[in-house]
Amino acid sequence: MKEDYKKYADEVVQLRHYFHQHPELSNQEIETTEKIKEILTGWGIKIIPTELETGLVAEIKGESKGATIALRADIDALPVEERTDLAFKSESEGIMHACGHDLHITSLLGAIRYFNGHKNLIKGTVRFLFQPAEETGSGANQVLAKDVLHGVQAILGFHNNPNFKTNEIALQKGPMMAGCYKFEIKISGRGSHGAKPEKGSDPIVTLGEMISSLQTIVSRNINPQDAVVVSVTRVSAGSVWNIIPGEAVLGGTVRLFKLENAELVKQRLTKIAENIAAAHDQEVSVDWEERTLPIANDAALTNAVIDNLDFKVVQPILSMAGEDFATYQKQVPGVFAFVGSNGAPDAADWHDPKFIGLDETLPTGIGYFVEGALGILNYLNT
């Protein structure tokens, strides 16, 4: 480590515990936003006025002119009842920072503290984005809709990752986290007495066939070297034991890294649904929704970040989970990494009631933001 980021981590670790104790759900991060505002104001950091209802943007200008970049941390928590033994366990019933966004908030605060004392190192402007509502997949869209990133030439972010040790950063150009899609298939048959199926047109049998056939998309249509998931996660049909219902619904999610596979899965899914329904003289409607795009790291910026990192950089394990940081990458080139937050072989994963992100994540998170930002500014300014 070039710099002793531990010093900055020590300054924010109590804040990390505070945020962990007071988690708030997506788009309800009112006290979290207030607290961040209070801390930044106390440090004399400029807060940029925005129309965001929760979340905020701050800025530090360097002593010399240059590019403008943004560092992003998401701030929301999840509807999960915490089941850890941490001394700073959640105090809000049924809400937990089970994705470790409290570590993201405080790593960014630590980086702000660093930059505030090192304006001489900044060639240009660094904007700090505390983003709301990552967990619903809508926060980044809200930020872009309010034009908060106007003039930003590159964006840098990370997610803590309990699969890696706290001194490790996992990063590569190209894919990191999957694109996330939601689908729903509605089958319209004709209801009848359970004892007289010949009088109706049973949508449940059709639904059963569809579930099995959807499994062939990954096994028979996708290139075996590409990672794709098709999961049916919800079925609903009927309400009583002796009536065949008129309608059946199945829904689920698709995860993938290559955009061309999104088109292929959507086409196959629609064709399978339509043709199985047609074989049974039934109607079907298919709803397909893009939630988050795959994270795709800009090659040149990723190299600029890696070259300037004085940490152990390891090969990432691609995550099938989605992250709305990808939404920014549609408009602004960006780099997203995993910062190790636990590393124990049995560490609970994101969204688990027993998820534990260690305090030791903070020096690496702060260092990633600081060195990554300086690497990017250096690259953009030359």
Ligand SMILES: [Zn+2]
């Ligand atoms: Zn999450």
Ligand SMILES: [Zn+2]
């Ligand atoms: Zn998360």
